[in-house]
Amino acid sequence: MIIKSLYQLGIWxxxxxxxxxxxxxxxxDTWSKEQLLEYQLLKCKEFxxxxxxxxxxxxxxxxxxxxxxxxxxxxxxLKQLPTITxxxxxxxxxxxHTNYPFKRMFxxxxxxxxGESLAFLKNEEWDSRNRAAMFRGYSWYGVHPADKxxxxxxxxxxxxxxxxxxxxxxxxxxxxIFSYCPEEIKNFAxxxxxxxxxxxxxxxxxxxxxxxxxxxxxxDHDLKMIKGTSEMVFDSxxxxxxxxxGLKILSEYGxxxxxxxxxxxxxxxxxxxxxxxxxxxxxGEILVTNLLSKSFPIIRYRLGDMVELADTDFKxxxxxxxxxxxxxxxxxxxxxxxxxQEFPGRMIYNVIKNLSTEHGITLNYQARQHIKxxxxxxxxxxxxxxxxxxxxELNKYFKNDIDFxxxxxxxxxxxxxxxxxxxxxxx
Ligand SMILES: [Zn+2]
Numbered sequence: 389m390i391i392k393s394l395y396q397l398g399i400w401x402x403x404x405x406x407x408x409x410x411x412x413x414x415x416x417d418t419w420s421k422e423q424l425l426e427y428q429l430l431k432c433k434e435f436x437x438x439x440x441x442x443x444x445x446x447x448x449x450x451x452x453x454x455x456x457x458x459x460x461x462x463x464x465x466l467k468q469l470p471t472i473t474x475x476x477x478x479x480x481x482x483x484x485h486t487n488y489p490f491k492r493m494f495x496x497x498x499x500x501x502x503g504e505s506l507a508f509l510k511n512e513e514w515d516s517r518n519r520a521a522m523f524r525g526y527s528w529y530g531v532h533p534a535d536k537x538x539x540x541x542x543x544x545x546x547x548x549x550x551x552x553x554x555x556x557x558x559x560x561x562x563x564x565i566f567s568y569c570p571e572e573i574k575n576f577a578x579x580x581x582x583x584x585x586x587x588x589x590x591x592x593x594x595x596x597x598x599x600x601x602x603x604x605x606x607x608d609h610d611l612k613m614i615k616g617t618s619e620m621v622f623d624s625x626x627x628x629x630x631x632x633x634g635l636k637i638l639s640e641y642g643x644x645x646x647x648x649x650x651x652x653x654x655x656x657x658x659x660x661x662x663x664x665x666x667x668x669x670x671x672g673e674i675l676v677t678n679l680l681s682k683s684f685p686i687i688r689y690r691l692g693d694m695v696e697l698a699d700t701d702f703k704x705x706x707x708x709x710x711x712x713x714x715x716x717x718x719x720x721x722x723x724x725x726x727x728x729q730e731f732p733g734r735m736i737y738n739v740i741k742n743l744s745t746e747h748g749i750t751l752n753y754q755a756r757q758h759i760k761x762x763x764x765x766x767x768x769x770x771x772x773x774x775x776x777x778x779x780x781e782l783n784k785y786f787k788n789d790i791d792f793x794x795x796x797x798x799x800x801x802x803x804x805x806x807x808x809x810x811x812x813x814x815x
Contacts, residue, residue, distance in 0.1 A: 398559060399533075405513055409520035416663050417524060421709040424662045425463070431679045432666060433460045439685045442486035446685060463666065471675055471688045477645065478506050485509060485684050493683055498644045506645065511683040518647045518680060521661045525640065525651030528706075529613035531585050538580060539564040540588030540596060565596065573599045580609040590616030590637050591800075594625040597632035609633065615640055623741075624750035641716060645686050646676040650713050657698075659710035669697050672717070694718050694734065718810075725814055726789030727761035733810050736765070739781050749774045754800050757812045764793045771796035 399406055416427065436457035439446045450457065455468050477484060485508070492512040497505060523533050539562050550566065557563060563579045565572050577600060580586075586593060593616060600607060614629060616637040626636050641658055642648040649665050650658040660667050666677040668688070674695040678686040698712040722733030736755045743749045752768040775794065782792055 403512065403516040403519060406516040406520050406523075409513075409517045410523055413520050413524040413663060414527065417708065419709060424709060428662055428666060428679075429461075429463055431663070432463060432466070432677070433457065435679045435682070435685075436460055436687075438488075438682055439486065439687070442488045442682075443484055443685055444487075445480045445483035446687070466666065466668070466677065466688065469688055471670075471690050472686075473690045474504065474506060474645075474692070477508070477684075477686075477689075478504055481506075481508065486682060488682065490683055496644045508645065508684040510681075514647070514680040514682060517664060521648045521664055522640065522651070525648075526585070526613065528651075528653055529585070529638075531613045534561055535584035536561045536563075536582050538562070538576065538583050538586045540586065540592035570599065570603065573603070574605065577605050577607050580607055580611070583609060583611060585613040585615065586611060586633070587615040587617065590621045590625055593637055594622075594628055597625075597629040600632040601628060607633070611635055613638065622750070622752055623744045624752050627750065639716075641713065643691060645678070645681070645684075646689060646691055647678045647680055647686075649674075649676060653704060653706040653708060655704055655706040657704045657706070658713045659704070659708050660713060662710050667697070667711070667713070669695060672696070722810065722812060724757060724763065724786075724790070724810075724812070725760045726786065728789055731786065731789075733812070735785055736763070736782075737809055739778075739785055743774070743778060743781060747774075747777055749777060751778070752800060754808065755810045757810075757814060760814065761789065762791050762793070764795065766798040766800060767794065767796050768798060768800050769796065 416424065419427070436450075437460075440450050440457045441447075449455075449470065453468055453470065455465075488511075490511040493509040494512070494515050495507065496510050497507050526533060537560075539557070541564065553564075563576070563583075565576045573596060576596065593614060611633055612635075614633060614635045614637050617640055621637050621639065629635070629637055636656075638652040638656075639650075639658060640648065640652070641650045647664055648661055649667065650660045652658045664678065664680050666679065668675040668677075672694045674691050674693050676686065676689045676691055678689070694717040695713050696715040696717060698714050700711070702712055704712060718732075718734040718737065724731040724733055724735060736753075740751055740753055743751060750769075751774070754766045756764045756766070775796070778794065779792070782790075786792075
């Protein structure tokens with residue numbers, strides 16, 4: 389109980405407005421599509437007017453495009469504005485930041501796959517509403533953020549920091565694995581007693597599940613939710629995790645600058661947090677407008693992911709009217725370079741996915757390309773009859789334009805960082 393109240397005290401101090409926003413989101417959770425759209429339009433207009441008044445960058449941009457927030461009355465009008473990228477946010481960082489004197493702001497720092505890092509300030513309401521959206525997702529599973537939870541993050545922690553992190557974890561009723569040795573995993577499994585949820589990188593959750601299954605550890609747990617962040621979830625992960633913990637990994641989608649975009653419901657669909665973000669799709673690419681981002685406005689932002697949105701008349705059996713993202717299909721612009729032509733970076737993933745759906749073969753893999761026309765595929769599973777089918781399928785898609793070197797029985801994970809399914813130094 390003490391830990392619980394300490395945790396709540398922490399929340400109260402850092403995010404004083406969170407409870408209020410969560411109460412609102414739990415109400416809007418049952419709104420109709422019309423109600424949601426009406427609210428979104430209202431919030432968007434308010435946001436654009438605020439931005440126009442307080443951000444030098446957007447003031448100039450709006451004027452250049454003859455865009456008048458005061459005349460905003462249809463979400464379609466957003467399309468009159470240009471899109472921005474992470475480079476825009478880095479290059480015009482100071483001018484994008486608004487001059488409004490917020491009482492409290494938090495520093496945020498993101499590092500991208502390209503190595504460019506982005507620093508910005510988040511006003512308290514933005515941070516609190518964003519957390520509230522995450523906690524609403526938890527509530528769909530009967531999980532309270534103060535519930536005991538296991539955290540599976542990959543990065544190695546310096547011994548000096550261990551003590552501090554252990555304390556912070558205690559405050560948040562959280563426990564984690566500090567190394568992936570069998571003894572630690574055993575401890576972790578013991579700790580699961582009384583825990584309500586697990587979260588972290590999907591590949592880490594998978595590794596632990598595998599060790600749990602192999603060791604035959606009998607785990608006494610009452611987990612209600614397993615949340616994977618930042619990575620794609622292979623089908624084989626789900627099998628292993630289901631076997632170990634009796635639950636599937638659910639996805640949460642978003643980024644620091646875009647905020648939480650979508651959260652997977654118990655029916656397996658990722659619902660867009662319409663109260664906070666406007667999602668557009670342009671040639672398969674996602675564009676996000678973050679209506680909370682008043683200190684550092686994010687409008688029509690190219691997050692860099694390819695997505696597939698459900699049709700507007702799609703209805704999820706959970707009853708929520710919030711639109712659904714069916715699939716996040718990899719990064720924008722990553723290419724596989726063949727001898728005579730180029731292929732989308734997602735093609736290998738599609739082949740492996742087909743193997744699973746059409747042939748019942750699940751493989752964990754990582755593909756790497758450093759030379760034109762040649763790709764190495766590292767596979768975790770051991771070599772068996774599936775090799776023939778894999779080669780046949782690859783050939784079906786890539787013809788003879790790419791030579792594949794396939795290595796079986798490989799350890800894909802170094803336990804230190806998230807796992808990329810395709811690494812290229814030339815595409
Ligand atoms: Zn649903």
